[in-house]
Amino acid sequence: xxxxxxxxxxxxxxxxxxxDLAKALAAAPAALLRADPGPLxxxxxxxxxxxxxxxxRMAALAAHLALEDAGALGDDQTRLGVVVAxxxxxxxxxxxxxxxxxxxxxxxxxxxxxxGSLHNAPAAHLSILxxxxxxSLTVSQFQLSVxxxxxxxxxWLDQGRVDRVLFGAVDECSExxxxxxxxxxxxxxxxxxxxxxxxxxxxxxxxSSRAEAAVPYCTLDQAAIGRGPAPxxxxxxxxxxxxxxxxxxxxxxxxxxxWMPAAPAFDLxxxxxxxxQGAGPATCLALTDDGEYALARLGPA
Amino acid sequence: MDLKEKLKTILIAxxxxxxxxxxxxxxxxxxxxxxxxxxxxxxxxxxxLLQKHFGIELKSMEEGRPAFxxxxxxxxxxxARQQA
Amino acid sequence: MTPGAVPISGIGCICxxxxxxxxxxxAMFRGERAPAPPRRFSTSHAIRYPVFELPDxxxxxELLRTAALLLHAAREALADAGLDPExxxxxxxxxxxxTTVGSAMNDEAFxxxxxxxxxxxxxxxxxxxxxNPAAVLARTFGLTGPCQTIVNACSSGTDAVGLGAxxxxxxxxxxxxxxxxxxxxxxTYNGFISMRISAPGPCRPFDRDREGLNxxxxxxxxxxxxxxxxxxxxxxxxxxxxxxxxxxxxxxPTAPSPDGAGLERAIREALGAIRGPVAFVxxxxxxxxxxxxxxxxxxxxxxxxxxxxxxxGYTGHTLGAAGAIEAAFTVACLxxxxxxxxxxFATADPGLGxxxxxxxxxxxxxxxxxxxxxFGGNNAVLALGLGERP
Numbered sequence: 066x067x068x069x070x071x072x073x074x075x076x077x078x079x080x081x082x083x084x085d086l087a088k089a090l091a092a093a094p095a096a097l098l099r100a101d102p103g104p105l106x107x108x109x110x111x112x113x114x115x116x117x118x119x120x121x122r123m124a125a126l127a128a129h130l131a132l133e134d135a136g137a138l139g140d141d142q143t144r145l146g147v148v149v150a151x152x153x154x155x156x157x158x159x160x161x162x163x164x165x166x167x168x169x170x171x172x173x174x175x176x177x178x179x180x181g182s183l184h185n186a187p188a189a190h191l192s193i194l195x196x197x198x199x200x201s202l203t204v205s206q207f208q209l210s211v212x213x214x215x216x217x218x219x220x221w222l223d224q225g226r227v228d229r230v231l232f233g234a235v236d237e238c239s240e241x242x243x244x245x246x247x248x249x250x251x252x253x254x255x256x257x258x259x260x261x262x263x264x265x266x267x268x269x270x271x272x273s274s275r276a277e278a279a280v281p282y283c284t285l286d287q288a289a290i291g292r293g294p295a296p297x298x299x300x301x302x303x304x305x306x307x308x309x310x311x312x313x314x315x316x317x318x319x320x321x322x323x324w325m326p327a328a329p330a331f332d333l334x335x336x337x338x339x340x341x342q343g344a345g346p347a348t349c350l351a352l353t354d355d356g357e358y359a360l361a362r363l364g365p366a
Numbered sequence: 367m368d369l370k371e372k373l374k375t376i377l378i379a380x381x382x383x384x385x386x387x388x389x390x391x392x393x394x395x396x397x398x399x400x401x402x403x404x405x406x407x408x409x410x411x412x413x414x415l416l417q418k419h420f421g422i423e424l425k426s427m428e429e430g431r432p433a434f435x436x437x438x439x440x441x442x443x444x445x446a447r448q449q450a
Numbered sequence: 451m452t453p454g455a456v457p458i459s460g461i462g463c464i465c466x467x468x469x470x471x472x473x474x475x476x477a478m479f480r481g482e483r484a485p486a487p488p489r490r491f492s493t494s495h496a497i498r499y500p501v502f503e504l505p506d507x508x509x510x511x512e513l514l515r516t517a518a519l520l521l522h523a524a525r526e527a528l529a530d531a532g533l534d535p536e537x538x539x540x541x542x543x544x545x546x547x548x549t550t551v552g553s554a555m556n557d558e559a560f561x562x563x564x565x566x567x568x569x570x571x572x573x574x575x576x577x578x579x580x581x582n583p584a585a586v587l588a589r590t591f592g593l594t595g596p597c598q599t600i601v602n603a604c605s606s607g608t609d610a611v612g613l614g615a616x617x618x619x620x621x622x623x624x625x626x627x628x629x630x631x632x633x634x635x636x637x638t639y640n641g642f643i644s645m646r647i648s649a650p651g652p653c654r655p656f657d658r659d660r661e662g663l664n665x666x667x668x669x670x671x672x673x674x675x676x677x678x679x680x681x682x683x684x685x686x687x688x689x690x691x692x693x694x695x696x697x698x699x700x701x702x703p704t705a706p707s708p709d710g711a712g713l714e715r716a717i718r719e720a721l722g723a724i725r726g727p728v729a730f731v732x733x734x735x736x737x738x739x740x741x742x743x744x745x746x747x748x749x750x751x752x753x754x755x756x757x758x759x760x761x762x763g764y765t766g767h768t769l770g771a772a773g774a775i776e777a778a779f780t781v782a783c784l785x786x787x788x789x790x791x792x793x794x795f796a797t798a799d800p801g802l803g804x805x806x807x808x809x810x811x812x813x814x815x816x817x818x819x820x821x822x823x824x825f826g827g828n829n830a831v832l833a834l835g836l837g838e839r840p
Contacts, residue, residue: 115382116407116703147698154601156555163561163637171493171640173418176410177381179641180704180825184553184601189826192698198712200696201828202609205553206582206599213598217613220620241555244564245575252572293594355585357597406705410646423496427646 066223069281069366070270070337072135074127074233076100077266077322077331082130083338089321090335097323099238100266102126108133109194116181117190120155124187124235125194127267131231132195135271136279145197146227147188150214150234152207152326154184157239187235199227208308210234211329212351212359215288222274233269234330238323257324258311264323268330270337280366282337283347287362295350295358303344305332309352329359336363369441372419377437380415381408393437401436409434422447455835456615457680457687458672460531462523462629463778465668465765466502470526474764475782478790479810483764485652485664491636499648502666502766503634514581516552519669519771520631524587527627527671532685539592541679542623546598546614547583547671548606548630549770553599554578556637587627595623600770604734605696605824606630607670607773608832612694614674624679630774631669638769639665645704647738655735655760655792656742656806658799663736666766670774672781687837689781692817695719699827705740706823710748713821713829717752720819720831728756729815730789732776733806734823735760736767737794741823746802757813759806763793773822777832780820784836787813 075081078097079089081104102122105114108129117125132138162178180186185203192201200221204214211234218232238246246263249256257263272285289296298304304315307329322331329351336347340363351359367375374388377397381404395401398409413430416422422444424430433443461471466484468474477483485500509518528535555578563570580586584597596617600606607630614628642648642665649662680687695716701707721728731753733745737760749758761779768775783789792806799805816836823829 111385112383115384153555154553159554159556160561162641163556163558164565166558166637166640167562167565169418171495171636171643172423173414174640174644175414176641176644176646177407179644180407182554182556182641183550183603183825185603185824185826185828186703189698189703192700192827193702196700198698198700198715201602201698201826202613203601204598205601206585206597207579209585209597213596216596216622217598220616220622224616224620241561241564245572248569248572290596290598291594292588292592292597355589357585357588405702407645407703410644413646414644 072131072271074130123267127269131269142195146230148218150210208353219288234327235267236325236327238265261324283340284364303347307351455690458689460673462526463670515633517581523669531673543625544595545587548610603824605822605828605830606770608822608830615691629671630771632769634667653737654794664766670778693720693833716829727815729813731758732820750803759792
């Protein structure tokens with residue numbers, strides 16, 4: 066089954082959209098900014114976004130950009146599958162919900178914040194905004210989230226459950242995350258690599274098993290996860306890495322994106338761009354602190 | 367700020383109606399389905415907001431139904447409860 | 451999707467109805483249930499909304515309660531399957547687990563201290579970071595295959611079993627510990643009360659006078675294995691995963707679509723090419739006005755005359771664990787050829803067009819459905835078939 070990446074959408078500290086990503090890949094930005102989900106207004110009227118917190122807005126923006134990039138925004142999305150990965154979930158809204166209890170007592174718990182704190186909120190909002198009635202899956206397992214979700218997305222396509230999947234990942238640097246980040250850094254037990262900045266953002270790809278009219282970015286040849294020694298990287302090819310020993314040969318996008326559990330999704334987005342630009346087949350490898358690995362292989366279309 | 371002004375400000379802020387200003391909300395217009403177009407999740411949030419901002423405790427959603435017809439109805443409901 | 455039948459060779463289950471599957475079944479067939487106000491935490495609500503708690507279950511300090519419940523169920527499942535936990539590392543084995551609370555970054559004490567300007571002890575957050583359910587199973591049993599934690603709200607457990615079965619079909623691995631787990635806690639309890647869907651008394655699924663759900667906690671694990679591995683081990687299949695259907699309503703973040711079209715699609719997908727009678731349906735049946743109305747109407751028009759029940763009258767709504775616990779119950783009921791009464795149901799709701807079973811009911815058929823509807827509009831349905839006699 067030939068599975069391709071038809072569109073890429075990203076938002077992060079480097080900016081938003083494949084144009085900004087390509088620029089950042091060519092010359093890493095001087096400083097990492099906060100991700101700005103403002104451009105979502107281009108796709109969805111403000112009123113329809115009122116239930117989406119910042120976390121869901123970043124996801125929705127990257128998802129819409131991916132669809133636009135694929136020329137698929139106007140398509141009937143009824144049978145679209147949706148797969149979303151997040152390491153930490155909606156921590157901003159989770160804190161807001163707890164704040165409502167702290168400030169007003171148990172009887173003043175905010176139901177809107179409670180509903181928004183659910184991990185599958187972004188997937189739910191995407192499904193409503195796009196009219197996507199196919200299967201929906203949200204996955205959360207820290208640094209393995211992206212690889213695990215990608216494995217599921219690819220399997221859905223391979224088994225013919227759907228023929229298009231909107232796949233992506235999102236994490237936010239909320240007050241809670243930032244605090245955790247800073248405290249762990251102080252204790253010299255950093256959440257990410259030592260000295261890495263705390264990042265946030267969302268990266269989405271439109272994956273397809275159809276014979277599409279548009280030329281795809283690349284093929285998705287493999288998406289595997291496991292625990293133990295990772296499969297060896299093919300010698301000499303393009304490799305994008307998250308985690309693992311610093312001396313592993315490959316490119317790291319840490320300074321471009323910052324660190325977050327969802328970071329491997331930016332590797333996938335960047336790999337898709339680079340493969341289309343003629344870099345040859347690419348391997349994206351994520352190694353977690355817990356001895357797990359996620360491996361994706363992308364090929365020239 | 368009078369009660370209806372306060373209510374409109376609360377509705378806009380807490381229900382995230384960020385495309386609206388208080389002067390855009392008509393006192394007599396329906397809040398739910400039509401008019402402001404609020405839904406079931408807004409309704410339960412509104413019940414909480416009555417508790418949080420006015421100390422009014424509703425035993426059930428049914429009890430609050432007359433209040434939810436419009437800003438006018440909400441203000442009248444609150445005033446009646448606070449005088450009781 | 452019409453998968454090949456995926457054998458289920460072992461099951462473990464822990465919830466308020468019992469600390470092992472047989473104990474749960476026995477309690478349900480005796481009609482026992484004991485919802486009560488929470489004991490392990492307190493709130494300031496005037497009404498003491500009952501829950502289905504496990505007051506005597508104590509998690510070790512280093513793990514979240516959800517992960518500890520999951521391990522308990524996993525050990526029962528492995529023993530039931532005749533699998534030595536020490537031998538799992540040598541198999542291509544993975545884990546597919548659903549949860550909601552079990553992966554939320556929401557330790558209340560930590561956040562309160564943070565807001566008060568203190569630098570709270572990181573212990574609680576560290577505990578969350580090491581308690582991801584699928585990862586805990588992987589670490590504990592040395593699983594080298596794919597491990598996934600699904601957070602699809604209330605359908606997570608059903609999705610985990612269905613997706614775990616698809617891994618076996620695809621040959622990704624030979625064995626999957628598939629299931630779900632969730633713990634009770636103040637934040638979740640407050641959350642559901644704020645949504646005004648918690649019942650002030652014991653829940654009444656599908657009843658005309660139902661007022662909402664009771665929360666519960668627990669876990670269930672089903673051992674799924676490839677036909678090849680099962681043959682090598684000579685293991686018995688208690689049941690088979692025959693089908694899995696899943697869809698989205700695309701309607702509202704928390705309310706189910708009134709037309710039930712999404713659930714209907716998922717049911718048809720799960721049934722796939724299965725012909726022959728459906729013996730019964732283990733419904734989602736949370737006892738909220740909205741859920742039971744939609745579900746009842748869909749069952750009435752899609753599977754008229756097929757007996758159904760909600761077991762949440764015995765367990766409460768165990769969120770991410772629900773779909774797995776209910777799949778476990780569905781297998782056990784197929785084996786017994788009987789379903790228990792729908793606890794909490796007394797008066798039919800004319801608006802539903804269907805009513806659940808009022809007393810223990812003998813089954814006709816060897817295929818059953820277990821279904822879940824979730825916040826976010828997910829509908830997930832499993833078709834399970836009777837396995838082999840011992």
